[in-house]
Amino acid sequence: MRRVVVTGMGAITPIGLGIxxxxxxxxxxxxxxxxxxxxDTTDYKVKIAAEVKGFKAADYMDRKAARRMESFSQYAVAAxxxxxxxxxxxxxxEDPYRVGICVGSGVGSLQAIEREYEKLLDKGPSRVNPxxxxxxxxxxxxxxxxxxxxxxxxxxxxxxxCATGTHNIGEAFRAIQYGECDVIxxxxxxxxxxxxxxxGFTALTALSTSNNxxxxxxxxxxxxxxxxxxxxxxxxxxxxxxxxxxRGAKILAEVVGYGATSDAYHITSxxxxxxxxxxxxxxxxxxxxxxxxxxxxxxxxxxxxxHNDLFETRAVKMTFGDHAxxxxxxxTKSMIGHLLxxxxxVEFIACVLQxxxxxxxxxxxxxxxxEELDLDYVQGHGVEEEIExxxxxxxxxxxxxxxxxxxxxxx
Numbered sequence: 001m002r003r004v005v006v007t008g009m010g011a012i013t014p015i016g017l018g019i020x021x022x023x024x025x026x027x028x029x030x031x032x033x034x035x036x037x038x039x040d041t042t043d044y045k046v047k048i049a050a051e052v053k054g055f056k057a058a059d060y061m062d063r064k065a066a067r068r069m070e071s072f073s074q075y076a077v078a079a080x081x082x083x084x085x086x087x088x089x090x091x092x093x094e095d096p097y098r099v100g101i102c103v104g105s106g107v108g109s110l111q112a113i114e115r116e117y118e119k120l121l122d123k124g125p126s127r128v129n130p131x132x133x134x135x136x137x138x139x140x141x142x143x144x145x146x147x148x149x150x151x152x153x154x155x156x157x158x159x160x161x162c163a164t165g166t167h168n169i170g171e172a173f174r175a176i177q178y179g180e181c182d183v184i185x186x187x188x189x190x191x192x193x194x195x196x197x198x199x200g201f202t203a204l205t206a207l208s209t210s211n212n213x214x215x216x217x218x219x220x221x222x223x224x225x226x227x228x229x230x231x232x233x234x235x236x237x238x239x240x241x242x243x244x245x246x247r248g249a250k251i252l253a254e255v256v257g258y259g260a261t262s263d264a265y266h267i268t269s270x271x272x273x274x275x276x277x278x279x280x281x282x283x284x285x286x287x288x289x290x291x292x293x294x295x296x297x298x299x300x301x302x303x304x305x306x307h308n309d310l311f312e313t314r315a316v317k318m319t320f321g322d323h324a325x326x327x328x329x330x331x332t333k334s335m336i337g338h339l340l341x342x343x344x345x346v347e348f349i350a351c352v353l354q355x356x357x358x359x360x361x362x363x364x365x366x367x368x369x370x371e372e373l374d375l376d377y378v379q380g381h382g383v384e385e386e387i388e389x390x391x392x393x394x395x396x397x398x399x400x401x402x403x404x405x406x407x408x409x410x411x
Contacts, residue, residue, distance in 0.1 A: 001177040001178065002176060002177050002178075002179065002240050002241065002242075003240070003241035003242075003254065004173050004176045004177055004238050004239070004240060004241065004254065004255045005238070005239055005240075005241050005244050005251045005252070005253065005254050005255070005409060006236055006237065006238060006239075006251070006252040006253045006254070006255065006352055006406070007086075007087040007088070007089075007237045007238075007239045007244050007249045007250065007251060007252060008082075008083040008084055008085070008086035008087030008088075008089070008236065008237030008252075009082070009083050009086060009234075009235070009236050009237070009252065009349050009352060010078070010079035010080060010081065010082030010083035010084075010085075010086070010233075010234070010235045010236075011079055011082070011232070011233070011234050011235075011346055011349050012052055012055060012075045012078055012079050012189075012232045012233045012234075013025075013032070013052065013230075013232040013234075013336050013339075013346055014032025014033075014050035014051060014052055014053070014230050014231070014232060014336050014337060015030050015031065015032040015335055015336055017052070017054060017055060017078075018082055019082065019086070019349070019353070022346075022349070022350075022353075023353045023357075025335070026332070026335065026350060026353065026354075026361050027357075027359065027361070027382070029335065029361070029362055029364045029381075029382070030335060031050075031213065031214070031217075031334070031335050031336075031364055031365075032050040032051070032053075032230065032335065032336055032337065033048055033049070033050050033213040033214075033216050033217065033228055033337065034048065034049075034050075034051065034213055035047055035048060036048065036049045036051070036193065036198070037051060038051065038193050038194070039194070039195050041198075044198060044199065044202065045202050045209050046198055046201075046202045046207045046208070046209055047211055048208065048210065048211060048213060048216050048228055049193045049198075049228060049229050049230065049231075049337065050217070050228055050229070050230030050231070050336055050337030050338075050339075051193060051230070051231060052075070052191070052231050052232050055071075055074075055075070055078070057069070057074040057078070059078075060074070060077060060078035060081055061074070061077055061078075061081075061148060065144075065148065068131065068134075068135075069135070069140070069144055070108070070109035070111060070112055070135050070136065070140075070191075071109070071111065071191040071231070072105050072108060072109055072141055072189045072190055072191045072231075072233070073109075073140050073141045073144045073189070075141075075189045075190075075191065075231070075232060075233035075342075076103055076105075076141035076142075076144065076145055076187075076189035076233045076235065077141075077144050077145055077148050078233070079187065079189070079233040079234060079235040080103070080145045080148075080149065080185050080235045081148070081149075082235075083185060083235045083236060083237045084149065084185070084237060086237070087237040087239070087249060088247070088249055088250075089183060089237065089239075089247075089249075091149060091150050091151070093247075094182075094183065095182075096150055096151055096152035096153065097152050097153050098153055098181055098182045098183065099151045099152070099153045099181060099182070099183045099184070099185075100151065100153035100154035100155060100156075100172070100175065100180070100181040100183070100184040100185070101142045101145050101146055101151055101153075101154070101155040101156070101184065101185050101186075102142070102154075102155075102156050102157075102158065102168040102169070102171050102172035102175070102184055102185070102186040102187075103141050103142040103145060103157060103168055103185060103186065103187055103188065103189065103235065104138065104141070104142075104157045104158045104159050104160070104164040104165065104167070104168045104188050104189075104341055105138040105141050105157070105159065105164065105188065105189050105190055105341045105342075106138070106159055106160075106161050106162070106164050106188075106190055106192065106340045106341030107138065107159075107190070107192050107197070107340070107341070108136050108137050108138035108140070109135055109136040109191075110136075110192055110194040110196055110197050111191070111194055112129075112132055112135045112136040113132075113136055113196075114194055114195065114196055115129075116128045116129055116132045138157055138159050138341075139157035141157065141189045141233075142155050142156065142157045143155070145185060145235075149185075151185070153180075153181045153184075154175060154180055154181055154184070156168075156171070158171060159341065160396050160398070160400040160402070161340065161341070161396035161397045161398060161400065162301070162303075162338065162340055162341070162343055162344075162394060162395065162396035162397065162400075163344060163394040163395065163396035163400040163401065163402045164188045164190075164340070164341035164342075164343075164344065164394075164396075165187055165188030165234060165339075165341060165342055165343055165344030165345030165346065165347075165348065165394065166344030166345070166347075166348065166392065166393075166394035166402035166403070166404050167260065167344070167394075167400070167402045168186050168187060168188055168344075168345070169186045169187060169236065169238070169255070169344065169345060169348055169404055170258035170260060170402055170404050171186075172184040172185075172186035172238050173186075173238060173255045173258050173404070174258065176238055176239070176240050182239065182240045182243045183237065183238070183239045183240070183243065184237075184238050184239075185235055185236070185237055185238075186235070186236055186237075186238055186345070187233065187234045187235040187236055187342070187345030187348075188233065188234060188339075188341040188342040188343070188344060188345040188346075189232070189233035189234075189235075189341065189342050189345075190231055190232070190233070190339050190340045190341040190342040190343075191231035191232075192229065192231065192340055193229055193230075193231050197229070198229065201229065204268065205226065206226055206227060206268070206305060207226045207227060207228070207229060208224075208225050208226035208227060208228050208304065209225060209226065210225060214365065215365060216228050216304075216365075217304045217333055217334055217335075217337050217338075217365065218304055218334065218365035218366060218367070219300070219302035219303065219304045219309055219331035219333060219334050219363055219365075219366065219377070220302065220304075220309050220313075220331070220363060220366055220369050220370065220373045220377045221304075221365065221366050221367055221368060221369065221370065222368050222369065222370040222371070223367075223368075224304040224305065224306065224309065224370070225304075225306075226304065226305055227303040227304050227305055227333065227337065227338040228304070228333075228337035228338060229337060229338055229340070230333075230336050230337030230338055230339045230340075231339060231342070232336070232339050232342050232346060233342050233345070233346075234339075234342055234344075234345030234346035234347075234348065234349050235345065236345065236348065236349065236352075238255065241254075251409045252352050252356060252409070253351075253352045253355055253356070253406045253407065253408065253409055254406065254407045254408075254409045254410075255404065255405070255406050255407075256287070256288035256290070256389075256405050256406065256407045257283075257284035257285060257286075257287035257288030257290065257403075257404070257405030258283075258284055258287055258402075258403070258404050258405070259279070259280040259281060259282065259283025259284035259285075259286075259287060259401075259402070259403045260280055260283070260400075260401065260402045260403075261276045261277070261279045261280045261283065261401045262276060262398075262399045262400060262401065263275075263276035263277075263399030263401065264276075264399055265399055266399065267397060267398060267399075268397050269307050269311075270307060270308060270311040270312070270315075270395050270399070270401075271311065271399070272307075272311055272314075273311070273314055273318070274311045274312065274313075274314035274315025274316075274317075274318050275315070275318065276315075276399060276401045277301075277311070277312060277315035277393060277395055277401045277403075278315040278316075278318040278319045279401070280393070280401040280402060280403040281315065281316070281319045281391060281393065281403045282319055283403070284391065284403040284404065284405045285319075285391075285405065287405070288405050288407070290389060290405065292319065292320045292321070292323055293323050294388070294389060295320070295323075295327065295389050295391055296326070296327060296328065296385070296387065296388070296389070297327065297328050297329070297351075297354075297360055297385075297387050297389070297390050297391070298316065298327055298328075298329045298330075298390075298391045298392070298393065299329075299330060299331075299332060299347050299348075299350060299351050299390060299391070299392040299393070300312055300316075300329050300330065300331045300377075300393055301331075301333075301343075301393045301394055301395045302329075302330070302331025302332075302333050302334070302363070303331075303333055303338055304331075304333065304334070304338075306370075308395060309370070309373060310370070310372060310373065312393065312395065313372065313373050313375060314372075316329065316375065317375075324375055325374075325375065325376070327375065327376065328360050328376050328378050328383070328385070329375055329376060329377055329378070330360060330361055330362065330363045330377060330378040331363050331377070332346070332347045332350045332361070333347075334362075334363045334364040334365050334366065335361075335364050343394060344392065344394035344402065344404075347392050347394075348392050348404060348406070351390035351392050351406055352390075352406065354387060354390065355387040355390055355406065355408055358384055358385060358386045358387065359382055359383070359384055359385070360378055360382055360383050360385055360387065361378065361382045362378050362379065362380060362381050362382045363377045363378050363379060366379045366380075367379075387408065388407065388408050389405060389406070389407050389408075390405070390406050391403060391404070391405050392404050392405075392406075
């Protein structure tokens with residue numbers, strides 16, 4: 001199996017457009033929460049979200065192309081372009097069939113569905129936009145990246161709800177390991193802050209009903225009451241090590257392990273003992289040949305829901321035993337909310353940034369951990385600490401679990 005490294009990253013997030021702005025906001029403990037502006041929330045219990053601010057598609061692509069994309073695709077293309085620019089890859093020098101894409105979205109464009117369904121009801125079926133289907137379907141993020149960049153290799157869209165980003169990165173890692181591609185753009189993208197989505201998640205009692213932007217997404221806190229929905233995209237360039245070295249690429253990190261499991265328990269709740277998530281972490285460690293005691297940092301799924309934070313904590317204890325109390329564990333969602341299909345990818349990028357800067361960010365807003373939540377969740381302030389390994393977890397509706405393990409690169 002071949003070694004796989006990270007050579008580029010791109011991010012569109014509620015706390016920054018681009019990697020530099022995203023990282024500066026992370027260090028500052030900046031949050032991206034505020035009143036929803038995408039639609040009128042007068043009749044909604046939930047009024048807070050983590051929206052992307054200041055994004056202009058024309059800054060990343062021509063206007064004609066942008067008009068043929070919904071926002072989730074626009075975000076993906078923008079992040080992919082940043083990642084490719086950072087990597088230094090010149091597609092004119094690459095075999096386009098050896099470059100691939102693994103980019104997913106949990107739901108695609110609910111905006112397009114809502115908009116065209118209203119037309120259907122008001123004006124009849126003949127008035128529905130002929131581009132509705134290619135605008136809304138989840139694979140169009142990957143398809144649009146391929147079209148924009150001339151990428152002709154393996155192109156897939158894994159959609160596993162909140163585990164989408166991590167699964168896409170993990171499967172890209174596998175594809176490069178086994179020789180299917182030399183380079184893959186991988187990650188996730190989402191914009192599901194829409195009336196039907198917010199109403200649906202609210203009816204499920206999954207969203208925080210707090211109207212205080214400072215006390216809404218507060219993972220592991222005793223007052224947590226649900227997640228805050230966010231939008232954005234995270235794309236990374238994964239590359240076979242020798243391919244990267246041959247072109248003199250700057251290597252940001254190495255991907256060394258990947259684990260994926262299913263709880264087979266409940267459509268929305270994780271397994272109460274954390275066994276499914278524990279197995280995903282264990283599989284990632286075994287894949288890398290790494291002992292549990294070598295891990296010092298975990299980027300938690302950490303959604304700020306009662307069940308997730310509790311059961312993920314139990315999973316960490318099941319995986320690491322007494323060593324769990326020597327780990328540092330934080331939640332990037334405390335700043336950006338839950339980006340659904342993009343979450344795992346944007347959090348993977350946070351892991352690489354923290355590793356390269358020897359800094360572990362705080363879980364913002366955590367004041368008093370709940371009963372049984374007794375691990376080190378990096379409360380109050382970030383800490384300067386060298387990170388040799390970073391383990392990132394994603395847990396999704398349907399019982400999908402994914403863990404990805406990265407390592408500081410050593411030649």
